[in-house]
Amino acid sequence: MMTCNELAAPVRSILTAARDRSQPDGTPLAVSPRSLPQAIRDAESDGRVPIVAEIKPTSPTTDGRRTDDPVELARAMIAGGATALSVLTEPDHFGGSPEALERVRQAVDVPVLRKDFILREEHLDVVAADLVLVIARFVDDLPGLVTAARDRGFQVLVEVHTREELRAALDAGARFVGINNRDLAALEVDLSTFEHVVGSTGDGGTANGLAAADNLTDRLADVTLVAESGVSTPDDVRRLRGAGADALLVGSAIMDGDVEANTRRLVEAGRPEDGRTDADPKARSTSEQGVDAA
């Protein structure tokens, strides 16, 4: 885990708020999740790029705040072809709430990710969702938290930013890995992060200081890989799909303007009429995986 001094000030503030937030004292949640791998297969079979559209009313790097009803935003994202939704539940820095997620999940039938800063086991029991995000660099006991979330029925998306964190995620048994192009230490976004972390640069990830001989890239074969942050154009979508992303998580570029049209533009980025194909260098399709377990 990083020390606090290595993090941007807004992130330190987010973590302090997360630690201080009052927690439910009830029994552990038991959820029946909607399968993300199945939703990805469904999208691919009808020619949609799998986009996880994020309801993100505001953020430390966004000007202004959207005050639309989250259910209306969710419906617009689904109309635009989103495969799954991500809902921020962090209230103080992102304008989210558990209630918003609960209402959205009732209103749609796609998988819904709870996007928050979950640090301890009791943070899992705030609201039911199909997936929960666990950020590897912020958690002391990653295997323990992944197991606790899975025991409740959640699919667990473990977020990483480096190959060292990817190794920790895989060692913790992660089957869903989100590679965040946003460096939470500096809040800078660089799409090449995804390529370096999965090793699709051809240098085996040596840009991140590890030997090409590590077998991390091979260990990704059965993992659902989500590219997170900084995706704004169809070219970005094609680039990250080409680097092996099974799905792309997009917030700002969808929330800024016409949500349905913004979603559709990214969802249709792999269509042949766009003059491109949606190649995956991992030479596997999610339809071949047959892995639905959390």
Ligand SMILES: O=C(O)c1ccccc1NCC(=O)[C@H](O)[C@H](O)COP(=O)(O)O
């Ligand atoms: O988005 C931020 O400003 C931010 C700041 C500090 C910590 C986390 C932050 N974002 C969390 C996310 O993971 C993004 O909301 C998500 O990946 C979507 O990113 P984008 O498409 O770039 O909005």
